[in-house]
Amino acid sequence: MTIDKELIQRCQQGDQAAFELLVKKHERRVFGLVYQMVRQPSEVEDIAQEVFTKIYFSLPQFRIEASFEAWLYRITINQCYDYLRKRKREAQVTESDLSDEEAAFFERFGSITQPRHLDISKRLELRQTAERLLSVLPPKDRSLLILKEIEDLSIEELTQVFKSSASAIKLRLFRARNHLKAVYEKSCKKEKGKQRV
Amino acid sequence: MSHQNLKGWLEDYAENSLSAEMTQDLEQHLAMCRDCQEQLRTIRLTANILRASSLDEAPAPAAGFARSVFLAIEQQRENYFFWSPLRLVALKAVPVMAVLAVALGSFAYTQISSELNAQQLSEEPLLETSLELSSKWGQEAAVFSEQISQDKEQVVSTLLEAETLPQEQGKESK
Numbered sequence: 001m002t003i004d005k006e007l008i009q010r011c012q013q014g015d016q017a018a019f020e021l022l023v024k025k026h027e028r029r030v031f032g033l034v035y036q037m038v039r040q041p042s043e044v045e046d047i048a049q050e051v052f053t054k055i056y057f058s059l060p061q062f063r064i065e066a067s068f069e070a071w072l073y074r075i076t077i078n079q080c081y082d083y084l085r086k087r088k089r090e091a092q093v094t095e096s097d098l099s100d101e102e103a104a105f106f107e108r109f110g111s112i113t114q115p116r117h118l119d120i121s122k123r124l125e126l127r128q129t130a131e132r133l134l135s136v137l138p139p140k141d142r143s144l145l146i147l148k149e150i151e152d153l154s155i156e157e158l159t160q161v162f163k164s165s166a167s168a169i170k171l172r173l174f175r176a177r178n179h180l181k182a183v184y185e186k187s188c189k190k191e192k193g194k195q196r197v
Numbered sequence: 198m199s200h201q202n203l204k205g206w207l208e209d210y211a212e213n214s215l216s217a218e219m220t221q222d223l224e225q226h227l228a229m230c231r232d233c234q235e236q237l238r239t240i241r242l243t244a245n246i247l248r249a250s251s252l253d254e255a256p257a258p259a260a261g262f263a264r265s266v267f268l269a270i271e272q273q274r275e276n277y278f279f280w281s282p283l284r285l286v287a288l289k290a291v292p293v294m295a296v297l298a299v300a301l302g303s304f305a306y307t308q309i310s311s312e313l314n315a316q317q318l319s320e321e322p323l324l325e326t327s328l329e330l331s332s333k334w335g336q337e338a339a340v341f342s343e344q345i346s347q348d349k350e351q352v353v354s355t356l357l358e359a360e361t362l363p364q365e366q367g368k369e370s371k
Binding site: 031034048050057105106118124126127129133134145146150154155167170174176180 | 205209212249251258262263269270
């Protein structure tokens with residue numbers, strides 16, 4: 001039996017120390033995902049607290065044979081959706097555009113240029129550009145891409161989080177990626193248009 | 198293997214989860230398929246954008262985060278346990294309400310359709326009666342117009358008589 005399952009069983013028997021251990025084991029992961037989704041450092045702790053509170057009250061109904069991590073991701077994402085819905089912040093259309101240098105970085109990043117070789121200001125600039133591009137996507141597409149590319153979940157794991165078939169997940173990924181690429185290419189074209197003027 | 202099937206392998210290829218044989222098949226296809234090449238480029242490009250968005254560190258949980266979760270749980274416990282049974286009842290009531298709605302809907306449908314049938318049946322004799330009436334009125338109208346034509350003939354003949362009578366009287370007096 002995995003550590004999570006053992007802790008969950010102890011929690012289900014009313015052991016509060018086990019729940020504390022469970023929180024400590026997963027808090028970084030929840031903080032990371034919440035931050036990726038909402039991008040508001042000041043809100044991360046409150047949302048993460050809500051996530052663990054929900055988990056505490058729902059643990060009695062949790063089936064021990066199910067994947068705890070998938071359940072944790074699902075609750076975290078739903079909590080982020082709630083927050084984003086309340087905030088009702090409209091997606092910002094990318095007004096500032098990609099420079100050739102940034103575009104080249106996105107095209108090669110990971111294969112040629114390693115992020116640790118970049119200076120702090122360049123990292124900040126790239127991160128802000130990437131965030132701006134991602135902010136145009138609907139939260140459901142963004143959460144899928146974050147889990148796939150940042151949390152490194154496989155297609156199989158994504159099927160458990162979103163309770164969908166592998167083909168449905170692949171289709172959603174295909175659409176989300178093409179949407180993001182269209183936003184990226186629009187930003188590149190704008191920059192080229194400006195250069196011509 | 199079709200293009201669509203091979204295109205469906207691209208996500209697995211990008212995450213290195215294809216078997217050696219499948220990888221070889223896909224790479225052979227990729228060498229000559231521009232559409233799949235473009236989709237693979239999209240997968241890599243979007244992965245790069247996502248990775249770039251996570252170049253900064255998320256805020257780290259404070260040392261007492263687990264304690265603050267317990268405080269939040271204690272604050273919500275009373276509220277949760279008050280509403281929890283009601284929530285359970287509401288959850289159980291949803292399928293019952295759905296079944297009732299379907300039953301009521303089908304009952305209403307059968308009632309309305311039977312009423313419509315009955316109305317159709319009762320409308321048929323009315324139609325017959327109206328047809329009978331119209332034919333009767335037609336006959337009456339024919340008789341009436343015949344009478345009028347006869348009356349007209351009589352009037353014409355009376356007028357003619359009236360015209361010819363003074364002329365005859367004049368002749369006689371001469």
